[in-house]
Amino acid sequence: MAFNLEEYLRTAFRDKLRLQTVPAWDAAVLLPSTRLLLKRREVAEVERVLQSQREEFRQRMERLEQRWQQLGQRKDQLQDVVLKFNVFLKASAARQERALRRAEEEWARAAGQGAEAARLRQELTGLLQRREHLARRLRSLQGFGDYLQGVLARTEQFQDVPAMLAHFGVLVGAQAALAQQAEAGQERLAQGWARLRRYQEEASSELLRTNNELTQLRARLEAARHEVLQEESCWAHVQSTAAQKTLLLGQIKLAVLNLFQLATTRLKVPTDVALEDTEAQLDTVLLCMQDLTAICAELRPRQTGPCPPRLPAATSMHPLRHGGARVPPSQE
Numbered sequence: 001m002a003f004n005l006e007e008y009l010r011t012a013f014r015d016k017l018r019l020q021t022v023p024a025w026d027a028a029v030l031l032p033s034t035r036l037l038l039k040r041r042e043v044a045e046v047e048r049v050l051q052s053q054r055e056e057f058r059q060r061m062e063r064l065e066q067r068w069q070q071l072g073q074r075k076d077q078l079q080d081v082v083l084k085f086n087v088f089l090k091a092s093a094a095r096q097e098r099a100l101r102r103a104e105e106e107w108a109r110a111a112g113q114g115a116e117a118a119r120l121r122q123e124l125t126g127l128l129q130r131r132e133h134l135a136r137r138l139r140s141l142q143g144f145g146d147y148l149q150g151v152l153a154r155t156e157q158f159q160d161v162p163a164m165l166a167h168f169g170v171l172v173g174a175q176a177a178l179a180q181q182a183e184a185g186q187e188r189l190a191q192g193w194a195r196l197r198r199y200q201e202e203a204s205s206e207l208l209r210t211n212n213e214l215t216q217l218r219a220r221l222e223a224a225r226h227e228v229l230q231e232e233s234c235w236a237h238v239q240s241t242a243a244q245k246t247l248l249l250g251q252i253k254l255a256v257l258n259l260f261q262l263a264t265t266r267l268k269v270p271t272d273v274a275l276e277d278t279e280a281q282l283d284t285v286l287l288c289m290q291d292l293t294a295i296c297a298e299l300r301p302r303q304t305g306p307c308p309p310r311l312p313a314a315t316s317m318h319p320l321r322h323g324g325a326r327v328p329p330s331q332e
Contacts, residue, residue, distance in 0.1 A: 253278050256285070263288040 148161045158164040260273070260281035267288050273280045 256281050259285050267291070 145161075148164070152158060152161055152164055155164070158167065256278050257275065263285050273284060
């Protein structure tokens with residue numbers, strides 16, 4: 001444990017330091033040397049008490065150090081004892097665990113052996129019951145065995161009953177296979193009849209649909225023929241009308257050309273207009289007629305003869321193609 005030196009010294013000075021009180025001297029009477037001696041004696045007394053206290057403290061500290069060493073040795077011994085005790089406890093727990101494991105294994109083995117014995121007893125009981133059942137069945141089938149022996153003696157084809165049973169088993173298997181094949185054939189035949197009926201239905205519906213389409217196509221063909229006849233008649237009418245209009249147009253162009261040539265020749269107008277430009281020819285003829293109307297209007301007071309009527313000025317006609325100059329009346 002920790003030792004508080006300061007607290008110890010304080011207690012020692014308070015309890016054990018008993019300085020003898022110096023008789024109260026009058027400070028004014030005592031000499032300085034006397035006062036110094038008194039102080040030195042007090043100091044010496046204090047030093048003596050302190051030395052004794054130091055010695056006592058040293059001895060107590062030595063005893064405490066020895067006690068601490070003894071406690072340390074005791075602690076080491078106790079630690080060794082605790083370690084050994086822990087090792088002993090671990091070993092004891094391991095031995096106890098191994099013992100418990102062996103006991104559990106033995107108990108499980110015993111329980112398993114008991115269960116196996118119970119299962120074997122139950123299996124033995126079942127086997128005994130099956131043997132009894134088979135014995136009863138054998139007694140009940142004894143008549144069939146006698147019957148098979150009689151059949152074997154009458155047929156004289158087989159060596160023993162198992163061979164005969166095997167032969168009849170093969171026959172039964174063949175009969176079952178033939179029956180299965182016949183059933184499969186009947187099923188395939190039914191499927192074929194079903195496919196045939198389905199095909200006939202599909203063919204009938206396809207034929208009906210084809211007939212309907214054929215009827216519609218015939219109706220469309222008749223309508224197309226009628227439309228073709230109408231279009232041909234319209235085309236013939238158009239061609240006839242076009243021929244008439246072409247003929248009329250040719251006659252009109254020829255008349256305009258004749259009139260143009262006559263007017264230009266009569267009035268001596270330069271003819272630089274193409275022969276196919278009928279519109280320009282009409283403009284030129286119109287200008288010539290306007291000039292003739294103007295000349296007639298100027299000569300009316302001097303002449304009493306009839307004068308051609310004055311034509312209105314052309315507003316929608318193109319201007320004269322030969323420079324736009326009119327022929328003056330003096331050049332007529």
